[in-house]
Amino acid sequence: MKTPRGGYDGKGVRVVRAADEADDWLAAGPVLAEELVDFRRELAQLVARRPSGQLAVWPLAETVQRDGVCAEVTAPAPDGERLAAEARRIAETVAEGLDVTGVLAVELFETADGRLLVNELAMRPHNSGHWTIDGAVTSQFEQHLRAVLDLPLGDPSRLAPVSVMVNVLGGPPGAEVPDRYPAAFAAQPGVKFHAYGKDSRPGRKVGHVTATGDDADEVLGRARAAAGFFDS
Amino acid sequence: MKTPRGGYDGKGVRVVRAADEADDWLAAGPVLAEELVDFRRELAQLVARRPSGQLAVWPLAETVQRDGVCAEVTAPAPDGERLAAEARRIAETVAEGLDVTGVLAVELFETADGRLLVNELAMRPHNSGHWTIDGAVTSQFEQHLRAVLDLPLGDPSRLAPVSVMVNVLGGPPGAEVPDRYPAAFAAQPGVKFHAYGKDSRPGRKVGHVTATGDDADEVLGRARAAAGFFDS
Numbered sequence: 001m002k003t004p005r006g007g008y009d010g011k012g013v014r015v016v017r018a019a020d021e022a023d024d025w026l027a028a029g030p031v032l033a034e035e036l037v038d039f040r041r042e043l044a045q046l047v048a049r050r051p052s053g054q055l056a057v058w059p060l061a062e063t064v065q066r067d068g069v070c071a072e073v074t075a076p077a078p079d080g081e082r083l084a085a086e087a088r089r090i091a092e093t094v095a096e097g098l099d100v101t102g103v104l105a106v107e108l109f110e111t112a113d114g115r116l117l118v119n120e121l122a123m124r125p126h127n128s129g130h131w132t133i134d135g136a137v138t139s140q141f142e143q144h145l146r147a148v149l150d151l152p153l154g155d156p157s158r159l160a161p162v163s164v165m166v167n168v169l170g171g172p173p174g175a176e177v178p179d180r181y182p183a184a185f186a187a188q189p190g191v192k193f194h195a196y197g198k199d200s201r202p203g204r205k206v207g208h209v210t211a212t213g214d215d216a217d218e219v220l221g222r223a224r225a226a227a228g229f230f231d232s
Numbered sequence: 233m234k235t236p237r238g239g240y241d242g243k244g245v246r247v248v249r250a251a252d253e254a255d256d257w258l259a260a261g262p263v264l265a266e267e268l269v270d271f272r273r274e275l276a277q278l279v280a281r282r283p284s285g286q287l288a289v290w291p292l293a294e295t296v297q298r299d300g301v302c303a304e305v306t307a308p309a310p311d312g313e314r315l316a317a318e319a320r321r322i323a324e325t326v327a328e329g330l331d332v333t334g335v336l337a338v339e340l341f342e343t344a345d346g347r348l349l350v351n352e353l354a355m356r357p358h359n360s361g362h363w364t365i366d367g368a369v370t371s372q373f374e375q376h377l378r379a380v381l382d383l384p385l386g387d388p389s390r391l392a393p394v395s396v397m398v399n400v401l402g403g404p405p406g407a408e409v410p411d412r413y414p415a416a417f418a419a420q421p422g423v424k425f426h427a428y429g430k431d432s433r434p435g436r437k438v439g440h441v442t443a444t445g446d447d448a449d450e451v452l453g454r455a456r457a458a459a460g461f462f463d464s
Contacts, residue, residue, distance in 0.1 A: 137422050137444075152417035159391050159444075185384035190369050212369075212391075 001025065002032040009205075010068015037117060039109035043077055044128030047091040048143040048153055049100045056143060056153040058136060060087045063107070063128050069203070070127045072223070073165040075135060075158065078216060086116050094121065103144045105129060127167070127205070132156075134192040134210040135163030160212035162219045166227035168207035170200035177207050177230055184229035191226040233257060234264040241437075242300015269349060271341035275309055276360030279323040280375040280385055281332045288375060288385040290368060292319045295339070295360050301435070302359045304455070305397040307367060307390065310448060318348050326353065335376045337361060359399070359437070364388075366424040366442040367395030392444035394451045398459035400439035402432035409439050409462055416461035423458040 001022045003012035015036060016022050025031045042065060046058040062077035063070055077083070091106045098104075098121075105126035107119040129140035138146075138154030146153050168177060177195040184193065188211075195207040207230070211223035233254045235244035247268060248254050257263045274297060278290040294309035295302055309315070323338045330336075330353075337358035339351040361372035370378075370386030378385050400409060409427040416425065420443075427439040439462070443455035 137424075146417065151413055152421065154417070155422035157422070181383055185378065185386070189384065190387035190389070192369075 002034065004030060004032055009070075010065070013068065037109050037119075038112045039117075040112050041110050042119065043080070043083070043087065043108040043110055043116070044073070044126070045087040045091040045106045045108060046103065046126065046129040046132070046140060046156075047088075047095050047100075047106065048103045048140070048147045048156070049095040050147040050150050050153060051101050052150055053096075054153050055092055055095060056138070056156045057088050057091060058129065058132060058140075058156040059158050060084050061128055061131065067203075069167070069169070069205070071167055072220075073128050073131055074216070074220065075131050075163050083110065083116060090116060090118065094118070098123075102147045103129065103140050127208075130194070130208050131163040131165040131210050133194070135159055135165075135212050161214050162216045163210060163212045164216075164220045164223040165208050165210045166223045167205055168195075168209065168227055168230045170198070170202055170204040170206045171231070172202060173200065176200055180229045184226055187229070188222055188226040191222055193226070234266065236262060236264055241302075242297070245300065269341050269351075270344045271349075272344050273342050274351065275312070275315070275319065275340040275342055275348070276305070276358070277319040277323040277338045277340060278335065278358065278361040278364070278372060278388075279320075279327050279332075279338065280335045280372070280379045280388070281327040282379040282382050282385060283333050284382055285328075286385050287324055287327060288370070288388045289320050289323060290361065290364060290372075290388040291390050292316050293360055293363065299435075301399070301401070301437070303399055304452075305360050305363055306448070306452065307363050307395050315342065315348060322348060322350065326350070330355075334379045335361065335372050359440075362426070362440050363395040363397040363442050365426070367391055367397075367444050393446050394448045395442060395444045396448075396452045396455040397440050397442045398455045399437055400427075400441065400459055400462045402430070402434055402436040402438045403463070404434060405432065408432055412461045416458055419461065420454055420458040423454055425458070 001014050001016050042063045044061045044063050048056045059076040060080045061073050061075040064072040094106055095104050103125045105122040105128050109117045109119050125140040125144050133139045137157050192210045198206045200206050209223055209226040211219045213219040233246050233248050274295045276293045276295050280288045291308040292312045293305050293307040296304040327336050335357045337354040337360050341349045341351050357372040357376050365371045369389050424442045430438045432438050441455055441458040443451045445451040
C-alpha cells in the first residue's frame with residue numbers, strides 16, 4: 001500500500017497481507033493498493049521530451065535500492081540489451097501519453113518471468129540519472145533545460161562503456177562530506193565526487209560519486225570504494 | 233618584439249626587421265625582443281601543480297591561431313606521441329621551477345627542425361584547456377580548485393580518443409550567441425556549447441564549442457560546423 005502523496009525514498013510504502021494492517025492510513029484518507037510484484041531487479045529508463053514532441057532516451061540503467069533508498073545505479077544495465085527496446089517503448093509511450101515536458105524517469109521492475117512493469121514515474125531529473133552528469137554526452141540537467149526551453153535535445157549517448165553512480169548518505173554530526181575529500185580524492189583520482197551542500201543527517205542523500213570506464217566490475221569497485229570514504 | 237605587460241590574443245606583439253620599427257614602444261619603456269621562430273605548428277601542454285608538489289599533466293594539445301587569437305584546439309595533438317614525453321618534461325620543469333600553484337598552460341612551438349620551444353606561459357586555466365571540460369576526466373577548472381586547495385589532483389586522462397574545441401568570436405550587434413542555439417543544437421546534438429554571457433564585440437571570445445569522438449576528421453568537422461552557426 002502507498003500513500004497517494006508525500007512518498008519518497010521508501011517513505012509512504014508498506015507491504016501488507018491484510019487490509020487491517022493499513023487501518024491507520026485508511027482512517028486518514030484514500031491509499032493506493034498495488035499487487036506485490038515478484039521482481040528480479042529494478043531498472044530505470046530516463047527520457048526527455050520537449051513540447052514540440054522530440055524525445056531523447058538515455059541508455060537503460062539498473063538501480064539497486066537499500067532500505068527503500070536508491071543506493072547504486074549502473075548504466076547501461078548489465079545484460080540489458082534484450083530489454084532496451086521494450087524499456088524505450090514504455091518510456092516514450094508514457095512521455096507522449098502524459099504530454100511530458102522535461103525529463104521523466106520511468107522506474108521499472110524486471111519480473112522473475114522476464115516482463116517489464118512500471119513501478120513509479122518521476123517527472124523531473126532523478127537520482128537514477130545522476131550518472132549522466134559524468135557519463136553521458138548530455139546530462140539530465142542540461143537536457144531538462146533544453147526541453148523546457150523547447151530547444152533541440154542533446155545526444156543522450158554514453159561517454160564510456162560503463163558508468164556507476166553510488167549515493168552518499170549522511171551520517172552522524174561530524175561526518176561531513178568535505179572532511180573526507182583528501183583521503184577519497186587521493187585514493188580515487190578518476191572518480192567524480194558531488195556534494196550537495198546539505199546538512200548531514202543519518203540516511204539523508206548528501207552527495208554521490210560516479211565512476212566511468214571499460215570494465216563493469218572494475219568501475220563498480222572504484223565507485224563503491226570512493227563512496228566508502230563517506231561511510232560513517 | 234613584445235610589450236612586457238598587457239599582451240594577449242596577439243596584442244602587444246609585433247614582428248620587426250629593425251629596431252626603429254619599435255621606436256614608439258621603446259620610447260614608452262622596455263620591451264622584450266625574441267628570435268622569430270620558424271615553427272611548424274603550435275602546441276600547448278597543460279599541467280596542474282599543488283603546493284605539496286603533486287603534478288598532473290593532460291594530453292598534449294595542438295592549437296591553431298588566427299590573427300593572433302586561438303581558433304581551434306585538438307587533443308591529443310595529431311601525431312604528437314613522439315613529442316609527448318618532452319612536452320611533459322618541459323611543463324613539469326617549469327611548474328616545479330617556478331613553484332606554480334594551480335593550472336599552468338605552457339604554449340609551445342614545434343620548430344621546422346622538430347624541436348619544442350616554449351613560446352609563452354599562462355599561470356591559470358587557459359583557452360588551450362577548455363576542451364578538458366567535456367573531454368577529460370578532470371577539467372582544468374576542477375583541477376585548479378583542487379590544486380589551490382592542496383587537495384589530491386584528479387585524473388587528467390581524456391574521455392574520448394579525440395576532442396576538438398573551436399572558439400566562438402563575437403560579431404556585430406544583433407549576432408548574439410543564444411539566438412543561434414536552435415539551429416546549432418538541431419544540427420549538432422552531440423556538440424557541447426559554452427556561452428560566456430559576454431556582450432558580443434567583433435573578434436571578442438564569447439564562447440566555444442567542443443566535440444568529442446573516435447575519428448579526428450569527423451570530430452573536427454562537427455566542431456567547425458557547430459561553431460559555424462555563430463559566424464557573423
